[in-house]
Amino acid sequence: MQRWKTAAIIGVGLIGGSIGLALRKRGLADAVIGIGRRQAGLDKALGLGAVTSAAINLEEGVRDADLVVVCTPVDQIAGHVLQVASVVSDHALLTDAGSTKASIVAKVEATLPKGKRFVGSHPLAGSEKNGVEFARADLFTGRIVVLTPSAHSAPKDICAATEFWRSLEAEVISMPPDVHDHVLATTSHLPHLVACAVAQITPNSELQLTAGGWRDLTRIASGEPDLWLPILLDNRLNILNSLARFEKTMAEFRAALDKADPAKLRQLLTEGKLCRDAVGN
């Protein structure tokens, strides 16, 4: 099992805090430095044992790290990775936890100093709950982490990033950054819009008559707009494509309801059930 002398986590919320807890619980890092903009958040992370020390200044915080995980909102990740790369030693492994990958990987690779080791990653372990108070040492257990190496990624760095996430008990798969963004538009980003829309069209006076179905469907709408806005903007072209497919299916539902067409409605219900049943709980 890969061990680290000093792991640095930039952005200690749900994901960053869980990485810290997971590293510490398994004894995988001697020190875990949490880096954030607000002392209050860092104090919380320290109190929860997610990090062993904290820093507001990014360069100072990461200087001695041999592992750096950037867990900030997606529009800040590339900048943070490059800032890190300018101060860490060549042996340090750099990765991130962003929900979009193509633009981050492209921006980082455009100016990453030669010899620095970066491999993009995305743990599919988010939640509508944000903040280090929801962090869990087992957040990644059994969850998928997508690595998005590029043509420039060194095989040994891909292996190191794979081992890192495996050491947190995640299952690691790999795909090009643009394929990742294309798929996640359908499996994560469009569903977020849909959940928001269903929540929003439900009048307050009718909320009492929501049951498990509505609550499950809309749960992700509670996600933090500050995190979701940059995701939507970054991946908007893929999301627009997914949305077009969604609109087409909803239009079929509309036409079938308009015509009171039982055969077509049954077909649509059955196709939805078959797709969903293929996944299980």
Place this chain on the structure above:
Amino acid sequence: MQRWKTAAIIGVGLIGGSIGLALRKRGLADAVIGIGRRQAGLDKALGLGAVTSAAINLEEGVRDADLVVVCTPVDQIAGHVLQVASVVSDHALLTDAGSTKASIVAKVEATLPKGKRFVGSHPLAGSEKNGVEFARADLFTGRIVVLTPSAHSAPKDICAATEFWRSLEAEVISMPPDVHDHVLATTSHLPHLVACAVAQITPNSELQLTAGGWRDLTRIASGEPDLWLPILLDNRLNILNSLARFEKTMAEFRAALDKADPAKLRQLLTEGKLCRDAVGN
């Protein structure tokens, strides 16, 4: 606490089976007769202790009942209630568990023999899991049951139906049948279509990259088409109205993504979050 000599349950699936288990666990009925079309299903209900005896013939099954709960698909409920009403004694209380109410209540009241006691109801306790094997004695605990009395309902019958559901630990509220259907179109029926559509547009090859959000959102798509089809057909005008509101919000998302408009996207995300946060888990 109201007690029953003989409760009859027509349609012993998730809801009917749970009513049986709940009555028996609390000692609220001396006998619980399960009535269904297939002996195999009834044998399962008997084996699970959801009913104490079983009948294929509806008239024979309900003849001695002082409580009859009709838990069949919504397009069959009115017919079953009227069939029951033709054989039970005047003191028997009749209710149902249908997810739509206006047409059921109207059809029943149009020809209900004078002196028979029917009050429509809808326990908001469904699930994507169907079948008596998922029935639970505590399915209704803390859940909402909507009673839909009409101008013809006798106050004492409304009270009896209220007490019945309260005895299963549900919280009972009351509203006119058409109001119920209008609200449920938004809080339950439209979400079902949306879940089916999101499930359906996700290619099989991308299912590996679904996480908690997608799974929660699409869970209800696993519901049984045989149960959902009659609901959609019965309430289609209300659902079309809800769908129009949903389409309008999705069109706002589309326009904001098209223009890469952060202010509008933030507003839509924030409104969705506020609505969802108002409900809690």
